[in-house]
Amino acid sequence: MSAVTTSEKTVDRPLPPRAxxxxxxxxxxxxxxxxxSLFGDKAVVRAVDGVTLGVRRGETLSIVGExxxxxxxxxxxxxRLIKPTSGGILxxxxxISALSEREMRALRRDxxxxxxxxxxxxxxxxxxxxxxxxxxxxxxIGTRAERRRRVRELLARVGLRPEFADRYPHEFSGGxxxxxxxxxxxxxxxxxxxxxxxxxxxxxxxxxxxxxLLEDLKEEFDLTLIxxxxxLAVIRHMSDRVAVMYLGEIVELADTDALYDRPHHPxxxxxxxxxxxxxxxxxxxxxxxTGDVPSPLAPPSGCRFHTRCPHATELCAQKKPHxxxxxxxxxxxxxxxxxxxxxxxxLSEEPARPANAAHRLALYRAxxxxxxxxxxxxxxxxxxxxVPSEE
Amino acid sequence: MHSDAxxxxxxxxxxxxxTLRFSSASGNVVDGVSFSVSPGETLCIVGExxxxxxxxxxxxMGLLPMPPAQIxxxxxxxxxxxxxxxxxxxxxxxxxxxMAMIFQEPMTSLNPAYRIxxxxxxxxxxxxxxxxxxxxxxxxxxxxxxxxxxxVKRLDDYPHQLSGGMRQRVMIAMALANDPAxxxxxxxxxxxxxxxxxxILQLIRTLQEETGTALIMITHDLGVVAEVGDRVAVMYAGRIVExxxxxxxxxxxxxxxxxxxxxxxxxxxxxxxxLTTIPGMVPTVDTMPPGxxxxxxxxxxxxxxxxxxxxLTDLSPGHAAACIxxxxxxxxxxDGAVA
Numbered sequence: 001m002s003a004v005t006t007s008e009k010t011v012d013r014p015l016p017p018r019a020x021x022x023x024x025x026x027x028x029x030x031x032x033x034x035x036x037s038l039f040g041d042k043a044v045v046r047a048v049d050g051v052t053l054g055v056r057r058g059e060t061l062s063i064v065g066e067x068x069x070x071x072x073x074x075x076x077x078x079x080r081l082i083k084p085t086s087g088g089i090l091x092x093x094x095x096i097s098a099l100s101e102r103e104m105r106a107l108r109r110d111x112x113x114x115x116x117x118x119x120x121x122x123x124x125x126x127x128x129x130x131x132x133x134x135x136x137x138x139x140x141i142g143t144r145a146e147r148r149r150r151v152r153e154l155l156a157r158v159g160l161r162p163e164f165a166d167r168y169p170h171e172f173s174g175g176x177x178x179x180x181x182x183x184x185x186x187x188x189x190x191x192x193x194x195x196x197x198x199x200x201x202x203x204x205x206x207x208x209x210x211x212x213l214l215e216d217l218k219e220e221f222d223l224t225l226i227x228x229x230x231x232l233a234v235i236r237h238m239s240d241r242v243a244v245m246y247l248g249e250i251v252e253l254a255d256t257d258a259l260y261d262r263p264h265h266p267x268x269x270x271x272x273x274x275x276x277x278x279x280x281x282x283x284x285x286x287x288x289x290t291g292d293v294p295s296p297l298a299p300p301s302g303c304r305f306h307t308r309c310p311h312a313t314e315l316c317a318q319k320k321p322h323x324x325x326x327x328x329x330x331x332x333x334x335x336x337x338x339x340x341x342x343x344x345x346x347l348s349e350e351p352a353r354p355a356n357a358a359h360r361l362a363l364y365r366a367x368x369x370x371x372x373x374x375x376x377x378x379x380x381x382x383x384x385x386x387v388p389s390e391e
Numbered sequence: 392m393h394s395d396a397x398x399x400x401x402x403x404x405x406x407x408x409x410t411l412r413f414s415s416a417s418g419n420v421v422d423g424v425s426f427s428v429s430p431g432e433t434l435c436i437v438g439e440x441x442x443x444x445x446x447x448x449x450x451x452m453g454l455l456p457m458p459p460a461q462i463x464x465x466x467x468x469x470x471x472x473x474x475x476x477x478x479x480x481x482x483x484x485x486x487x488x489x490m491a492m493i494f495q496e497p498m499t500s501l502n503p504a505y506r507i508x509x510x511x512x513x514x515x516x517x518x519x520x521x522x523x524x525x526x527x528x529x530x531x532x533x534x535x536x537x538x539x540x541x542x543v544k545r546l547d548d549y550p551h552q553l554s555g556g557m558r559q560r561v562m563i564a565m566a567l568a569n570d571p572a573x574x575x576x577x578x579x580x581x582x583x584x585x586x587x588x589x590x591i592l593q594l595i596r597t598l599q600e601e602t603g604t605a606l607i608m609i610t611h612d613l614g615v616v617a618e619v620g621d622r623v624a625v626m627y628a629g630r631i632v633e634x635x636x637x638x639x640x641x642x643x644x645x646x647x648x649x650x651x652x653x654x655x656x657x658x659x660x661x662x663x664x665x666l667t668t669i670p671g672m673v674p675t676v677d678t679m680p681p682g683x684x685x686x687x688x689x690x691x692x693x694x695x696x697x698x699x700x701x702x703l704t705d706l707s708p709g710h711a712a713a714c715i716x717x718x719x720x721x722x723x724x725x726d727g728a729v730a
Contacts, residue, residue, distance in 0.1 A: 066584035067555075173672060174440075203439035204611065205669040208655035212666055230584065237657030237666070260659070274589035276614035278656060280641050285618050287589035291540075292554045350660040354642040357653070363719050364650040365667045367690035372670065
């Protein structure tokens with residue numbers, strides 16, 4: 001039987017000490033050629049446009065932003081799934097931005113990726129066992145028998161039955177497939193795991209299971225976790241630090257609690273105001289930003305956010321603000337952050353749960369935990385795979 | 392059995408015991424669902440994939456292919472007529488007119504080959520005795536009302552020329568073009584970014600206040616429920632497990648599934664330790680457990696729960712839950728575990 005050990009040590013994770021950077025980017029740029037007009041110049045999409053960022057060993061760093069902000073491109077650059085147009089990527093101090101495919105292959109053992117869509121990221125013609133074994137085969141890890149054994153251990157570790165190794169991806173639900181994707185990513189024994197929206201395609205209850213799993217695995221395998229996500233509540237729950245991106249640039253980077261308690265950048269503030277809080281007594285959601293994100297083909301002058309920013313002045317249209325330290329280990333790219341920061345304290349606050357709700361949720365928690373400890377009850381997804389019914 | 396009648400004296404739509412199955416499956420996809428909506432009211436139907444919320448909406452709109460779908464029991468009274476037994480032609484006269492729907496993915500629900508102005512005008516022409524010119528004027532008026540900038544220029548755009556948020560505005564313009572009494576919105580903001588979602592939800596709320604349209608909002612997001620809903624029905628595996636005013640359900644949640652959903656959502660305000668999840672997975676239509684369908688995943692379930700389907704029972708006026716254990720704290724046995 002598989003057993004999902006629910007380690008309690010991750011309950012309130014202390015902030016890790018300022019560990020050294022394991023992965024860094026220096027003025028990283030990635031442009032894509034877009035289909036230009038028939039006779040004109042080729043247009044250029046500035047997907048990632050000058051990102052300097054350090055990821056500390058052992059931390060969970062999240063990159064948040066809306067569609068088209070470049071967060072997925074940045075994630076792929078970090079593990080060199082794509083090559084940068086310019087700038088540096090350093091893994092353990094070594095510049096990997098210009099390494100050849102062959103040189104990169106060895107490094108892929110360390111840098112693994114979990115994709116958003118569990119339906120398109122697993123080869124439908126391979127068994128689950130072969131999918132999980134593949135990274136070990138590629139990196140020539142262990143003998144065949146050892147690899148097979150490892151596959152079964154990994155399956156059990158992510159909460160699936162070891163026998164599932166002989167089945168095919170289509171037999172599993174979205175949540176189970178995401179667990180398979182995670183098992184595959186762990187197979188080569190990575191140091192860094194990058195998840196591109198790893199839980200956003202899942203239903204809330206399944207999402208919570210996978211979040212807990214990722215947190216446990218991070219602890220157990222001593223991983224550095226980089227999460228690309230758009231759900232600010234999930235990010236608050238999982239991250240030590242957060243980088244907010246807008247149109248290819250980082251506009252704010254801070255420790256999670258500091259960022260949520262007092263967002264400095266007007267864009268971060270607008271993101272938080274836009275979230276509908278699941279409580280009827282909470283502040284109303286506010287649609288502060290009008291219009292859409294401008295095209296990355298022709299980003300606005302000066303501060304790229306000035307066209308939608310409620311605090312924008314003439315200066316913002318003319319002069320580009322650089323990411324500057326604003327105390328408390330925080331960086332913000334805004335000319336006006338000093339006057340703007342105070343307007344948004346307490347945005348992420350939720351009212352206390354009403355007494356009845358709080359009491360019953362406590363009951364639910366206590367009894368779910370009790371059932372989980374009972375060896376007679378099933379572990380989370382330890383049931384026969386079924387063809388998922390998607391709506 | 393629970394009845395909505397007392398809390399809702401003159402509903403616009405009254406669904407009673409809707410039961411629906413697909414010929415390929417052994418269980419009911421929607422199993423005895425009852426709810427009602429009054430003019431100007433917003434009812435949210437919340438639940439996860441496969442709970443039957445979208446199928447319920449589609450069946451009301453007459454948009455489910457039958458076969459394979461088959462309605463085996465129930466009624467849905469709208470304007471004094473049963474939507475579930477309405478001839479096709481009569482349904483076509485109501486749909487897009489007295490009753491309209493917007494979908495999650497505006498790109499697939501707009502016709503890519505037609506200009507958006509023409510698509511909105513067509514809906515008007517179909518149901519109103521107006522000229523082409525008048526219909527086009529109405530299309531322009533609607534684009535203005537959904538706050539599409541430079542609406543005159545946008546009339547001749549094709550859907551692919553618009554952003555996701557703008558397309559959803561066009562869908563809303565089209566749905567509201569004939570002043571429907573009932574609007575059904577199926578996850579209208581799920582595919583959108585949060586800042587755009589906030590714009591669209593605010594727009595829907597404003598338009599609803601102006602027009603008095605009744606709204607059924609289908610969503611998986613309890614945040615959206617708290618933001619726009621007056622009442623909420625929580626669905627699980629084809630059944631409503633809890634129903635009440637949004638305040639009742641958030642302040643006094645009763646059903647263990649509602650509690651499980653709430654505890655699965657991370658908090659925006661602080662990290663509350665490890666998330667408490669709902670173990671296991673939603674059953675498929677072929678593996679529906681007997682009795683309470685949530686029992687196999689419920690920490691409070693006992694043999695009685697698996698023996699019979701728990702009826703949706705009022706716990707206070709207008710607030711009902713389908714759980715024989717509710718209220719949980721009444722059983723000292725459960726309450727003991729908290730300390």
